[in-house]
Amino acid sequence: MIDAFAYPRYLKLGFSAAVLATIVGIYLLPSPIDPEPFMFDKPPPALIGPLALNQKLHKGRRIFNGLLKGPESFTCDKEGNLYTGTVDGKLWKISGDKLSFITQMGQNMSQCGTPEYEPVCGRPHAVRMDHNGFLIVADSYFGLFRVNPRTGEKTLLLSNEEGVDGIPFRFLNGLDLSRNGTIYFTDSSSKWGRRHHRYEVLELNNLGRLIKFNPVKKVAETLLHGLYMANGLALSPDESFILIAETSICRISRYWLTGSRRGVHEVFVDNMPGYPDNIRLSSHDTYRIGLSTTRFPGLFPPFLDAIAPYPALKRLIVKVTPLSFYSVLLRKHGLFLEVSDQGDVVESYHDPDGRVTWAVSDVFEHYGQLYLGNTDLPFLVVLTND
Secondary structure, eight states: OOOTTTHHHHHHHHHHHHHHHHHHHHHHSOOSOOOOOOOOSSOOOOSOGGGOOOOGGGGOEEESTTTOSOOOOEEEOTTOOEEEEOTTSEEEEEETTEEEEEEESSOOOTTTTSGGGHHHHOOEEEEEEOTTSOEEEEETTTEEEEEOTTTOOEEEEEETTTOBTTBOOSOEEEEEEOTTSOEEEEESOSSOOGGGHHHHHHHOOOOEEEEEEETTTTEEEEEEEEESSEEEEEEOTTSSEEEEEEGGGTEEEEEEOSSTTTTOEEEEEOSOSEEEEEEEEOTTSOEEEEEEEEOOOOSSOOHHHHHTTOHHHHHHHHHHSOTTHHHHTSOOOEEEEEEOTTSOEEEEEEETTOSSOSOOOEEEEETTEEEEEOSSOSSEEEEEOO
């Protein structure tokens, strides 16, 4: 029988034992990720000069509110119609204020639009229009497609299962087309699919690839591997090089396609104030880069910068927190950058309080307007290009 005076001591011992058992149990649990250490060379850039805070994105307006969820990327046809893909696996045509459904990349179900059903419903990321008037679509889960925008008929060009070099695709993402019809695209990770992209960001295992595909010969070739979450692409005006967003390390790389530097891979923009997504060439030959979330200087380093060098800490964090937890840490600050052909930031567009948008995936210039995409917000933002 326990003495009444000793009971509090037994309670403390029991509590301590329970805490210890919990800690040991968590330690022994397998982690879903196998991260590598990574050290950012510099702290995030100061918000001065062309990066200075402003409210330029407050001039934007939301359209198709509640009708489009996650319009990730854009293209247009000769008649001026816009096209985009959304998080529920659908492709859409936009004609002025009219929205028309084109096709579903996978199965059309009521659950489409949730992470659990993405592998069933599909997720069209980058979209481009080829010279024959067909959409070229990179679907994260199914592969590379040609889609007839008038009928919705889909033709699979290269499946995720087939992949390249014997390695299947897990996360098709960025895309651009050359004038001769060559398709350049990225596989963000050979390990993680889109719905687990936060694991890819945490692991920093550089499993991304840049791939070239000839749609006539149906031949794919890996141009680059070892990229950190390879994302958006943009060919230069003369197609001598291609830019690649490496999202997880806040960097834009350049890969030379022609000339004496052919095959050279180098840094184009480093230490960005956010995580780059799509890259688009502007009408005056600069590059506009959407940032999916920001990375700003402060009293303490940004969360992902701080934990990047410590694999054990990252393994522990993932064991005890759900993927949805990381959304809580994201700052609601919309931002995209305009960068010169030398890789210098020349202008930034901020929404510091997330009034209009707080995540920019794409910046597509069309008839004097800038169309701002996002990965999962339920609207599209239009900004007049002053």
